Amino acid sequence: MTQSEMIAKKCESLEHHVADVIPILVEFLRQEVEKSGFGRVVFGLSGGIDSAVVAYLAVAAFGRDRVHPIIMPYKTSSKSSVADAKEVLAALDLPLTMVDISPQIDTYFGLQEDATALRKGNKMARERMSIIYDQSAKLKALPLGTSNKTELLLGYGTQFGDLASALNPIGDLYKTQIRRLARLLSVPLSIIEKPPSADLWEDQTDESDFGFTYEEADVMLHMLIDERLSPEEVIERGFEASVVESIMRRIRQNQFKRRMPIIAKLSSRTIGIDFRYSRDWGM
Numbered sequence: 001m002t003q004s005e006m007i008a009k010k011c012e013s014l015e016h017h018v019a020d021v022i023p024i025l026v027e028f029l030r031q032e033v034e035k036s037g038f039g040r041v042v043f044g045l046s047g048g049i050d051s052a053v054v055a056y057l058a059v060a061a062f063g064r065d066r067v068h069p070i071i072m073p074y075k076t077s078s079k080s081s082v083a084d085a086k087e088v089l090a091a092l093d094l095p096l097t098m099v100d101i102s103p104q105i106d107t108y109f110g111l112q113e114d115a116t117a118l119r120k121g122n123k124m125a126r127e128r129m130s131i132i133y134d135q136s137a138k139l140k141a142l143p144l145g146t147s148n149k150t151e152l153l154l155g156y157g158t159q160f161g162d163l164a165s166a167l168n169p170i171g172d173l174y175k176t177q178i179r180r181l182a183r184l185l186s187v188p189l190s191i192i193e194k195p196p197s198a199d200l201w202e203d204q205t206d207e208s209d210f211g212f213t214y215e216e217a218d219v220m221l222h223m224l225i226d227e228r229l230s231p232e233e234v235i236e237r238g239f240e241a242s243v244v245e246s247i248m249r250r251i252r253q254n255q256f257k258r259r260m261p262i263i264a265k266l267s268s269r270t271i272g273i274d275f276r277y278s279r280d281w282g283m
């Protein structure tokens with residue numbers, strides 16, 4: 001079997017696992033929001049597939065009156081992204097809330113003239129997080145995360161930006177599984193089929209940033225993380241060494257984004273080290 005045949009076959013099997021997840025994710029949202037004492041949810045709606053899927057799940061869990069998506073374009077954001085986000089609102093009969101983040105981003109970078117596109121993009125992601133958390137306090141709505149398992153493992157997101165949330169219904173699903181889920185939820189096809197993009201600068205796409213496709217990433221991540229194969233075993237099975245190594249490098253380099261800040265241990269009960277289980281806070 002060629003590498004592309006192996007990838008297609010494994011992707012098909014990954015997608016099969018999504019068949020029954022909708023009721024599980026809807027129940028997860030209901031239970032966790034209730035436990036937190038909130039009755040509403042808030043999140044950024046970009047026009048991309050991940051936040052669209054979260055919007056559909058949230059409406060299934062809470063109904064349209066308790067779901068608060070916010071569209072937050074920067075002046076260089078793709079116009080079609082905003083149009084796609086509005087299409088989700090129309091399909092779910094949700095009201096439009098739009099906050100243009102250009103003024104505050106431009107004010108800050110007016111004083112930081114040499115800033116790279118990456119610095120600007122990370123600041124935009126953190127600005128959106130800051131707005132979501134402010135709206136959370138205003139609306140008494142819990143912030144939902146929209147990062148999928150592929151992004152979380154590869155560290156493809158801004159720490160304390162788009163990676164920040166209270167609850168994430170899709171963080172254990174790979175991108176190829178999100179596509180299947182989106183079809184099951186009847187997300188508009190144009191959103192499912194367009195190339196994924198962080199849209200932090202013009203013409204950015206996830207797959208050109210990675211240098212490999214989501215199908216390749218998901219199949220190799222599944223073998224490395226879920227099946228717990230070593231990189232050497234994955235390469236022995238016929239997968240390209242340079243891609244396996246690049247994926248491993250990203251997993252390693254970005255572990256800091258998947259954990260709490262490290263606290264210097266001085267006592268016998270250090271938060272994050274010895275204080276980690278629900279019994280520790282009396283539950």
Ligand SMILES: Nc1ncnc2c1ncn2[C@@H]1O[C@H](COP(=O)(O)OP(=O)(O)OC[C@H]2O[C@@H]([n+]3cccc(C(=O)O)c3)[C@H](O)[C@@H]2O)[C@@H](O)[C@H]1O
Pocket residue numbers: 118121122125151155156157158159160161162197198199200206209256
């Ligand atoms: N070992 C370590 N332990 C703790 N913190 C560490 C650290 N190494 C760096 N840091 C800190 O983290 C910073 C780097 O991480 P971070 O600021 O998150 O940003 P960074 O990893 O440099 O870049 C974010 C990446 O995610 C992509 N992205 C961002 C936002 C949204 C999306 C999307 O798909 O929508 C994608 C973006 O295109 C870029 O490739 C450093 O500047 C430093 O402050």
Ligand SMILES: Nc1ncnc2c1ncn2[C@@H]1O[C@H](COP(=O)(O)OP(=O)(O)OP(=O)(O)O)[C@@H](O)[C@H]1O
Pocket residue numbers: 043044045046047048049050051052070071072073074077128146147151162195196197198199
């Ligand atoms: N213009 C925007 N308005 C509102 N939220 C945004 C905007 N851009 C990014 N976000 C938030 O940041 C998250 C991360 O973006 P990301 O690109 O990973 O997801 P997506 O756009 O939903 O899907 P895709 O990865 O397919 O583009 C989005 O899901 C959304 O919550």
Ligand SMILES: [Mg+2]
Pocket residue numbers: 046047048049196197198199
């Ligand atoms: Mg996007």
